[in-house]
Amino acid sequence: LYGYAGHTLRIDLSTGSIEKQPLKQEWVDEFIGGRGFTAKILYDEIPAGTDPLGPDNRFVIAMGPLSGLFLPAAGKTHFAAKSPATGGYGDSNMGGHFGVTMKYAGYDVTILTGRAKEPSYLFIDNDTVEIRPAGHLWGKGSTEVEEILKNDLGQEFQILTIGEAGERMVNFACISHDFGRQAGRTGIGAVLGSKNIKAIAVRGTQDIPVFDPKGLLKKGKATYAACREKPGFKGWTPEGTAGITNWCNDVGALPTRNFATSHCDYADKINGKAILDELKITDKGCFSCPIPCGKYGLSKTALGNKYVEGPEYETLALVGSNCELSDIHAVAHVNWLCDELGLDTCSGGAVVSFALECYEKGLISKQEMGMDVTWGDLDSIVHILKKIAKREGIGDILANGVKKAAEKIGGDSDKFAIHVKGLEWTGYESRNAPGMMLGYMTADVGAHHNRCWVLGSDVANAVGGSQDANVHDLISQGANFETIPKADHKNVVPLVLKSQHLRPAFDILGTCRLQYMEIGLETHYYEELYYCATGKKLDFNKDLLHLSEKIWHLNRMFNKREIPDFGRKYDYPPPRFYEEPIPSGPNKGHKVEFAVIEEMLDAYYAARGWDKNGIPTRETLEKFNLAVE
Ligand code: SF4
Structure with missing residues (x-):
């Protein structure tokens, strides 16, 4: 084998x-x-x-x-x-x-x-x-x-x-x-x-048998060389994922104050440059990576100096702007604390911001919280995270995530519990990004960008009139992002499907997707490396994406079997996104209409071969050779 x-x-x-x-x-x-x-x-x-x-x-x-x-x-x-x-x-x-x-x-x-x-x-x-x-x-x-x-x-x-x-x-x-x-x-x-x-x-000290060792060595070297020659090679490593922070803020997609809005006026203080200027000691990469995107640095706050890897973009967005924390050292401190306590910074940031909003609205009392807490305050955020990790008092409720916490806390807290299927939304506010929103809504695991990222196409559509418009060119031509027109939702389904099949495909092969996504390494390299390794032919666009699609159906059936009453209602976004227009920033005034959500789901289910309730039809399962109930 x-x-x-x-x-x-x-x-x-x-x-x-x-x-x-x-x-x-x-x-x-x-x-x-x-x-x-x-x-x-x-x-x-x-x-x-x-x-x-x-x-x-x-x-x-x-x-x-x-x-x-x-x-x-x-x-x-x-x-x-x-x-x-x-x-x-x-x-x-x-x-x-x-x-x-x-x-x-x-x-x-x-x-x-x-x-x-x-x-x-x-x-x-x-x-x-x-x-x-x-x-x-x-x-x-x-x-x-x-x-x-x-x-x-x-x-x-x-x-x-x-x-x-x-x-x-x-x-x-x-x-x-x-x-x-x-x-x-x-x-x-x-x-x-x-x-x-x-x-x-x-x-582990054993060999992995490969079909063509010499060929793999030669092709592996050629693939490294190809990475080095890509125009994006030099640009990606310095800031890594944090390099997207200002762009997200400029296009009105940076979650701010528990997703109440999508733009802040302090993005420059919590972006990739701030990491390089204030924190960074060295780059840090994963096994065999030519574009190490990790940043290892030193955070200095009143709570002490801490060595930390990060923050990555998602942490900057969910712990930074979403909790209104505008100091890069403070964001890095929270990153360190989450790492030590063993908390996901995406959901961790989202749950803390939810708790801060509950507190602000009187749904959690000072006595329940254990201290007076407020937005943008490092002590408050640290206090809440520690209570969660120890499951103390209100922390025991928050430890179950925003969906279950809202069910306990009551009031109107379910309207600003930002999740899909119980998984907290990650770092891209999507009220004027219909493709991105549909991607979050329909992901098998809940609201996670690992499964789909079409924000660039949504923005291009809104500001350039087409999904293929080049946003970078538009910026260099002086496009004005002070106000972004409403994005068209009509043709997002094919784009979402393509991204949903492509993005997680790399998780099947066992490689990082960022060499393809961020610097444009062509898919034929993966086909050739796969052949040298296994001795089997693999057509990336036909075979691998077909398998990726098959996994979408299989995981949907897993969810149908395991979640009582699973179906369409599990694909809806949180009410904040269709009830509250964005109050500030370039997307001010936009929200996604509920009728649009229904229309997108109908089109998406039809394209997938799922019924109106979002369940794969018998024909679809047979087509993908899935003998599941
Ligand atoms: Fe970053 Fe991927 Fe390289 Fe790891 S493998 S350092 S995540 S680009």
Whole structure:
């Protein structure tokens, strides 16, 4: 089996059973790797109606066929489980060096079931796999645990950890690795915590068999060279994702004050340049990446000096402008705190901003909050996050995410609980971006930009009259973004489908998407590398995107099976977006009409081959060879 380590590691934490099994040929043939494996395994192996935080849930780690090989950015690890945030399909991925080391240890897939009897960590050293006690690590921060285990076991071990939030099963707890990398979304860290697993330590020293080693080496070198020659190569690395902050603010898409508006007047203080000027010590990249977008720096605030990786754009948006925190050191401090506590900064920022608005409107009292809190105040934000991670008082309610918190808090808080399916919205305010909004609404995991990003086309449509208009050219030609006309929603569906199939396709192969998305590495490189690795032909646009589409149907069926009354109503955006016009900034006055939401959903379901309630039809499932109910 070329391109794969060839094994699945199955651990039943309740019984202590550890099995090394051959990787299933059926998974490889039909689902290739990564996100394909996790979709198949979750549907087939999780018993219907399983409690996401119960022992029957599966925690799955999956690699792709390109992971760990000599080619650009082939180091993504895919994690999946039934999500405690949404009750449906959940996944999240991270870079760093963990997954490739799992593959070098011999495992393409790892499946955890059950629950360890005591706080534990997994020790994996090639064929030696042990469940070890971790009472001495429980209650400690993520990077603290990583350092302890590296010192105990050896620096060559790669470590995954959860923080206190994962231990207490906060619905947006993340998994941390490599002193600052996270798999943040869908509460994947809470599932690991529910299994009493504080960390996984792995060392791997084995080869991955490939079909054409010389060809792969030659093609890998050529792909690195191609990356270096791309016009965007030099421009991407300095600021990484943070480089988009001012653009988002200029086009009225920067979430501000719990998505009340989409523009702030302090974007210059929390952008990529501010990171370079104020924080940065060095660039930091994942395994084999030629365009390292991570920034490692030092945050200095009254709460102390902290070394931190980030903040990335999503953190700048959700912790920065969305909580009205306008100091880059303060944003970086919150980033550090979330990393230590093991909280996703996207959902973490969104939940704090929701809590601040509840407090401002009198829906949470000072006594419940434990102190007087306010927008833009570092102490307030730190206070709320600590309460959440410890599940203290109001923190216990907020720890379940904005959807469930609004159900408890009541009043009109459901109108400004910004989520889809229970997953908090990420960093792109979309009231005048219909394609982007539809992408968020229909994503299998809830409101996550990993699945679809068509904001540039929405803006081009609004300011240039066509989805293909080049926004950068329009800016250089002096386009005035002081007021942006209403974007047309009529033709967004094909664009959304294309992005929804393309963006997560890289999660199947096990590579980072940013080499393709940000610097324009052509798809033929992936086809050629896949052939050298596996000996199989892969047409990126035909075969890979077809599989990506198949996964959309499969995950939709998982959600239908697992979420009672699942259907169309789970695809609606929060009321704020169709009831409240944006009060300020270039998109002032815009909102998305509810009739437009319905129209877009009708067109989207029809194009997907789903019925009016958003459920795949029998014909669609047969067309994709999916024998699921
Ligand atoms: Fe990691 Fe960034 Fe490189 Fe992607 S572009 S592999 S996220 S460092």
